[in-house]
Amino acid sequence: MNAIIYKEWIKTRRFVLLLGVLFAALITYIFLWSGQMMEASGAVIIWETIIGKDMRLVGYIKYLPPAAGILLAIVQFAPEMQSKRLKLTLHLPVNEGKMMCGMLGYGFTVLLALFSLSCAILMLGLSVRYAHEIVMANFWVSLPWFAGGLFTYLLGSWTCLEPVWKQRIFNAVTAACLVATLYTDQMSGAYATYLPYMLALLAVCFFFSLYSTARFKDGVQ
Amino acid sequence: MAIIQCENITHYYGNRLIYKNISFEVKRGKILGLLGKNGTGKTTIINILTGYLKPRSGVCRILGEEMEHLSPAAKSRIGLLLEGHIQHSYFNIEQIEKFYSQFFPNWKREAYYELLKKLQVAPTQKISTMSCGQRSQIALGLLFAQDPELLILDDFSMGLDPGYRRLFVEYLREYTTAENKTVFLTSHIIQDMELLIDDCIVMDYGRLLLHEPTARITKNFRRFRFQATATPPQTPVLWNTEKVGHTWETYSFAPAEEVRRELTSAGGEVSRFVEEKLSLEDAFIGLTGKY
Numbered sequence: 146m147n148a149i150i151y152k153e154w155i156k157t158r159r160f161v162l163l164l165g166v167l168f169a170a171l172i173t174y175i176f177l178w179s180g181q182m183m184e185a186s187g188a189v190i191i192w193e194t195i196i197g198k199d200m201r202l203v204g205y206i207k208y209l210p211p212a213a214g215i216l217l218a219i220v221q222f223a224p225e226m227q228s229k230r231l232k233l234t235l236h237l238p239v240n241e242g243k244m245m246c247g248m249l250g251y252g253f254t255v256l257l258a259l260f261s262l263s264c265a266i267l268m269l270g271l272s273v274r275y276a277h278e279i280v281m282a283n284f285w286v287s288l289p290w291f292a293g294g295l296f297t298y299l300l301g302s303w304t305c306l307e308p309v310w311k312q313r314i315f316n317a318v319t320a321a322c323l324v325a326t327l328y329t330d331q332m333s334g335a336y337a338t339y340l341p342y343m344l345a346l347l348a349v350c351f352f353f354s355l356y357s358t359a360r361f362k363d364g365v366q
Numbered sequence: 367m368a369i370i371q372c373e374n375i376t377h378y379y380g381n382r383l384i385y386k387n388i389s390f391e392v393k394r395g396k397i398l399g400l401l402g403k404n405g406t407g408k409t410t411i412i413n414i415l416t417g418y419l420k421p422r423s424g425v426c427r428i429l430g431e432e433m434e435h436l437s438p439a440a441k442s443r444i445g446l447l448l449e450g451h452i453q454h455s456y457f458n459i460e461q462i463e464k465f466y467s468q469f470f471p472n473w474k475r476e477a478y479y480e481l482l483k484k485l486q487v488a489p490t491q492k493i494s495t496m497s498c499g500q501r502s503q504i505a506l507g508l509l510f511a512q513d514p515e516l517l518i519l520d521d522f523s524m525g526l527d528p529g530y531r532r533l534f535v536e537y538l539r540e541y542t543t544a545e546n547k548t549v550f551l552t553s554h555i556i557q558d559m560e561l562l563i564d565d566c567i568v569m570d571y572g573r574l575l576l577h578e579p580t581a582r583i584t585k586n587f588r589r590f591r592f593q594a595t596a597t598p599p600q601t602p603v604l605w606n607t608e609k610v611g612h613t614w615e616t617y618s619f620a621p622a623e624e625v626r627r628e629l630t631s632a633g634g635e636v637s638r639f640v641e642e643k644l645s646l647e648d649a650f651i652g653l654t655g656k657y
Contacts, residue, residue, distance in 0.1 A: 362418060
C-alpha cells in the first residue's frame with residue numbers, strides 16, 4: 146500500500162500543493178473581506194444582513210471544492226489511461242481491487258484532509274467575530290459544497306477510468322446532474338436532512354470506478 | 367512443460383473476425399516470436415494473454431492460471447513490456463526503481479542500475495523527458511530487476527533506432543539464455559526477431575498460419591524464381607505464387623525437385639529455375655504474401 150501511495154504522491158504532489166495554496170489564498174481572502182465589511186458597515190448591519198437575508202460568509206469557496214475534486218481525478222487517472230498505462234498498474238502483483246481502492250483512497254483522503262482543514266480554519270476564523278449560530282449556519286451551508294468536491298472526485302475518476310468515449314460522456318453528464326443537486330441556492334441548513342443519504346451515495350460512488358476498471362480489464366471498446 | 371497454453375481462442379471486434387479457434391502453446395525456456403502483418407491481431411493476442419481483453423470464446427493459461435484471473439503470485443512471475451516502452455513517465459529513474467522494488471521480494475536492484483550505467487542520464491531525470499531508446503533501456507532494466515520467469519514483450523522494437531534495437535536484442539538474448547527464461551514477443555521488424563527467437567508463430571487474417579521452430583523455416587523454406595509457359599497451378603506445396611515482371615516466384619518447404627514437379631504438373635514448361643535461401647523476413651513475406 147505504501148508503494149501505491151508513493152506513486153500517487155509523485156504523480157499528484159505539485160497539484161496537491163497548488164490546491165493547498167489556492168485554498169489558503171481563498172480562506173485568507175474570505176477573512177480579509179469579512180473583516181473589511183465589518184469595519185466598513187459596522188457589526189449591526191452585517192449581523193442583520195447575515196441573519197435576515199441569509200448572507201453567506203463562505204460563499205466565495207462554493208465552486209473550489211468541486212473544481213479541486215474533478216481536477217485531482219484528472220491529474221491522477223488521465224496519465225493512467227493515456228497509452229493504457231493502467232495495464233502496468235494492474236499487472237503489479239497486488240489484487241486489482243485493492244490496487245484501485247488504494248489509488249482512490251489516496252485521492253479521497255487528500256481531499257477529505259484538505260476540505261476538513263479548510264472548513265475547520267474557516268469556522269475557527271469566523272468564530273472570532275461572529276456568533277456561534279452564524280458560524281454554524283455557514284458550516285451547514287458549506288458542507289454540501291465540500292461534499293460536492295468528494296463527489297466530483299469519485300465521479301470524475303469513474304469517468305476518467307471508463308474506456309469507451311460514448312460511455313465516458315454519459316458518465317460525465319450523469320456526474321454533472323448528480324453534483325448540480327448539491328449547488329442549488331437553498332436556505333442555510335436545507336441540506337441537513339439530506340446528509341445521511343449524501344454519505345450513503347458517496348460510499349456507492351466509490352465503487353463506480355471499480356466498474357470502469359473492470360470494463361477496462363475486459364478490453365471493452 | 368507449457369508456460370503458455372491457448373485453446374480455441376475466437377475473437378471479434380464488432381462483427382470483424384480477428385481469429386477463429388486458434389490454439390498454441392509455449393514451452394518453458396523458449397523464445398517465441400509472434401509475426402503477422404499489421405492488423406492480424408498480434409497485440410490482441412498479448413492483450414488476451416495478459417488478461418486485458420476477454421475473447422469471445424476460448425481460454426488461455428499462463429503458468430497454469432487462467433488469464434482473466436491471474437493471481438498476484440503469478441503476476442510477479444510475468445514481466446510485461448507494453449508497445450512503445452510505455453512506463454509511468456511521471457517518475458524519474460530512481461523513483462521508478464524504488465516504486466517497483468516494493469512489489470517484488472527478489473528484486474535485483476543492481477541489474478537495473480548496471481544496465482542504466484550506459485545511458486547518459488542523471489538518476490533524477492524524469493522518464494517523460496527521455497527518448498524512446500532510453501525508455502527502452504529503463505523498461506528492460508526493470509524487467510531484469512524483476513527477474514520474471516516469463517517475459518511478454520509487445521512490439522519491443524517500436525520507436526527504436528537500429529542501435530537501440532540491437533542493444534535491446536543483445537541484452538535480452540544474453541539474459542534469457544543465461545537464465546533459462548521464457549519469452550513471448552512481437553515485433554514488426556523481423557530482422558531483430560531472427561537474432562532472438564527459437565520458435566515463431568505466423569499470423570494471417572483470422573487464423574494462425576504456422577507455428578514452427580525458426581531454424582526449420584530458415585533452413586527449409588525457399589524462394590523459387592522461374593519462367594513458365596503457363597500459369598503455375600495452386601497447390602498446398604506452393605506458397606504465394608505470383609508473377610513479378612516476366613519472372614514467376616513461389617515459396618515452398620518442399621525440395622527443389624518436388625517444386626519443379628508441382629510446377630509442371632499442369633502441363634506447362636518451366637525454365638531458368640533458381641532456388642534461393644531466405645532470411646526470416648523474406649520467409650515471412652513468402653508465407654503471408656506482400657499485400
